[in-house]
Amino acid sequence: MGHRALIFDSGMGGLSVTRHIRDHMPWLSMTYAADDMFRPYGTKSAAALRARLPGLLATLAIATRPNIIVLACNTASVTALDDIRAAVNVPVVGVVPAVKPAALTSRTRTLAVLGTPGTVKRKYVDDLIENFAGDCRVLLLGSTALVALAEDKMSGRGVDMEILRREVAPLFEGRFGADIDTVVLACTHFPLLVDELKSISRQTINWIDSGEAIARRVKSLLSKIPENRRREPPDCALLIGPDAGPARRQVFAQYGFEHVVGLFPDV
Numbered sequence: 420m421g422h423r424a425l426i427f428d429s430g431m432g433g434l435s436v437t438r439h440i441r442d443h444m445p446w447l448s449m450t451y452a453a454d455d456m457f458r459p460y461g462t463k464s465a466a467a468l469r470a471r472l473p474g475l476l477a478t479l480a481i482a483t484r485p486n487i488i489v490l491a492c493n494t495a496s497v498t499a500l501d502d503i504r505a506a507v508n509v510p511v512v513g514v515v516p517a518v519k520p521a522a523l524t525s526r527t528r529t530l531a532v533l534g535t536p537g538t539v540k541r542k543y544v545d546d547l548i549e550n551f552a553g554d555c556r557v558l559l560l561g562s563t564a565l566v567a568l569a570e571d572k573m574s575g576r577g578v579d580m581e582i583l584r585r586e587v588a589p590l591f592e593g594r595f596g597a598d599i600d601t602v603v604l605a606c607t608h609f610p611l612l613v614d615e616l617k618s619i620s621r622q623t624i625n626w627i628d629s630g631e632a633i634a635r636r637v638k639s640l641l642s643k644i645p646e647n648r649r650r651e652p653p654d655c656a657l658l659i660g661p662d663a664g665p666a667r668r669q670v671f672a673q674y675g676f677e678h679v680v681g682l683f684p685d686v
């Protein structure tokens with residue numbers, strides 16, 4: 420009995436959002452789906468993502484019967500949110516870059532948005548900046564390597580700090596790098612690396628992500644949806660691809676997903 424949410428990402432990034440949802444709604448049943456096979460999303464064209472995601476989410480929704488879907492992926496949300504909403508019959512909450520809270524708190528009026536290459540070039544993000552950070556200088560930086568580093572960390576392989584340094588360096592080396600006081604973590608994988616990011620950056624930087632706001636939004640939407648009458652099965656992670664090995668299983672278990680199922684173990 421109760422509600423079920425489907426959390427979706429290209430990989431383990433959505434766990435950074437799951438954490439906040441669990442904190443706010445410990446009673447909520449969840450299914451996690453990771454599209455390992457098609458990651459990274461950040462290098463895929465908008466057309467490729469729009470061709471894949473609505474059908475995939477519709478299929479997952481039929482299989483898992485959620486009351487709500489959390490698209491815990493900035494790249495997918497800024498690219499295909501409307502198409503996905505049109506393909507499913509439950510509310511979809513999309514995780515998008517936290518530009519608004521960043522602009523509200525930046526004292527230097529100088530921000531960076533650190534996302535995937537796909538996210539930082541989408542019009543959706545330009546519009547967020549225009550609407551909410553019009554009086555700020557905003558540096559956009561895309562990185563795919565950081566997605567792989569976060570996956571490495573969550574798969575027990577450790578984080579290569581040299582690569583991390585190299586990827587983040589352009590944030591602070593540019594013309595107004597010294598003035599940046601707020602960095603928007605505009606990919607759900609990146610909050611998983613926040614300790615490492617802090618350890619190599621100025622201590623005064625405020626790292627902002629959308630996880631907490633998304634959890635509040637999910638809670639508010641669910642309060643208006645009648646609860647399921649069925650008994651919910653245990654929370655399960657569905658990994659689309661071959662990598663459902665022991666290290667990943669262990670991490671999913673730590674986030675409350677008791678069962679991990681590889682959907683296409685042979686690809």
Ligand code: DGL
Nearest residue numbers: 432459460461493494607
């Ligand atoms: N976690 C995803 C995001 O929030 C995408 C990572 C990727 O597959 O490129 O953008």
